[in-house]
Amino acid sequence: MPRWRGCSLGWQTAAFPCLVLCYVLFVVLGGLAFMALEMPVEKRLRAEVGELWRSFLNDNPCVQESKLQHLLGKALSVHHTNVAVLQAEEEERHYDFMSSLYFVIVTLTTMGSDVYYPQSDESKFFCLVYCVIGIPLTLFLLGLLSETLLLPVITHAPIRHLHTFWGLSLSRATLLHASLLSVLVLGLLFLLPALIISAVEPGWSFLDALFFCFVVLSTVGQGGCALGRNWSLNAREALELLTTCKSNYGILIRAVELCQRIVLNPLSFFKSKIYRLEGHPLHELCLEEVPEAPDEELQYSMAICTISSSV
Structure with a gap:
């Protein structure tokens, strides 16, 4: 076995544990960073x-602390599920058709929801x-749509037009x-929706809206954010529908795998310009091993597929 091949195998063997170790360190550093920022x-x-708890008990000595704690704990647990508990909202239903469809x-x-989740067994x-x-089935359909519809329209057709x-x-x-596509x-998927959300949602800054758009499109979740809590029922249903359409469109765009296909083409362009030998790209050449004299300089020979294609 040539020495260069043994070195390559040794590097490949050591590269995977190093990659795993670097990833573990990356995860640990992320946890430490979030802990330092959020604590x-x-x-x-x-x-x-x-302070509010002690002030309320001092101002209302007739209220028992245990009963108040039980009441607030129950109200907060119900509020976490986004179920209306106020008397003015008795007609509002959490799991109507639009909310269930959104869930x-x-x-x-695989985006998930921080608000909607099943309650009964x-x-x-x-x-x-x-x-x-x-x-x-959903992932298969999204992949099929991206390969048959979006990829030719979004990627192939514009590149062919620019080239032709x-x-x-x-x-x-x-x-x-x-x-241009980036x-x-x-x-369209981040800045413009963030501007609209920050304008129509009270108490949301542009950074909050941008964070919401990012976590929705990256299928991370909703980041503990729920749009339209103070809106009317019809307005909130329309907002949920628009959010769902936007998230599905963004996921479909991601399913096209634009990054992989777009990045590899410029890399192959630069590699074809730099690594060429006697008019042939490097990937069309193969190394010829000489068993009798392994210490001699390695020679290049054209691959069979290249020779047959050139003839």
Whole structure:
């Protein structure tokens, strides 16, 4: 075995444990960073709530602390499920058709919801069976749509147009298309929705809205954010529908795998310009091993497929 091949195998063997170790360190550093950033906020909120608690008990000595604690704990647990507990909202229902449809869509797309989740044992069992069938079917359908519809329209057709009518080389057309598409996706799927959400949702800054758009499109969840809590029922249903359409469109765009296909083409362009030997790209050459003299300089020979294609 040539020495260069043994070194390559040794490097590949050691690379995977190093990669795993680096990833573990990356995860640990992320946890430490979030702990350092969020712990002061949590301590401040705990101090504020404790001060309000003591002030309320001092101003209302007739209220028993145990009963107040039980009442607030029950109200907070119900509020966490987004169920209306105020008397003015008795006609509002949490699991109407639109809300249930929203839960189904965010579950099938693996985005999840911080507000909607099954409460009864029957619905939990149905959700398990439903997701076992629905999630693979949804991912298959999204992949099929991206391959048959979106990829030719979003990627192939614009690159072909730039290459044919603008006279750009294929690699330069791909690079220009990647840049324009990145700006378009950033504007339409992140910046513009964040501006609209921050304008219509009271108490939300642009950063809050941008964070919400990011976690929704990346299928992380909703980041503990729920749009339209103070809106009317019809307005909130329309907002849930728009949010669902936006998330599905973003997931479908991600399913096209633009990054992999766009990044590899410019890389192959630069590699074909730099690594060429006697007019043939490097990937069309193979190393010829000489068993009798392993210490001699390795020679290049053309691959059989290259020779047959050139003839």
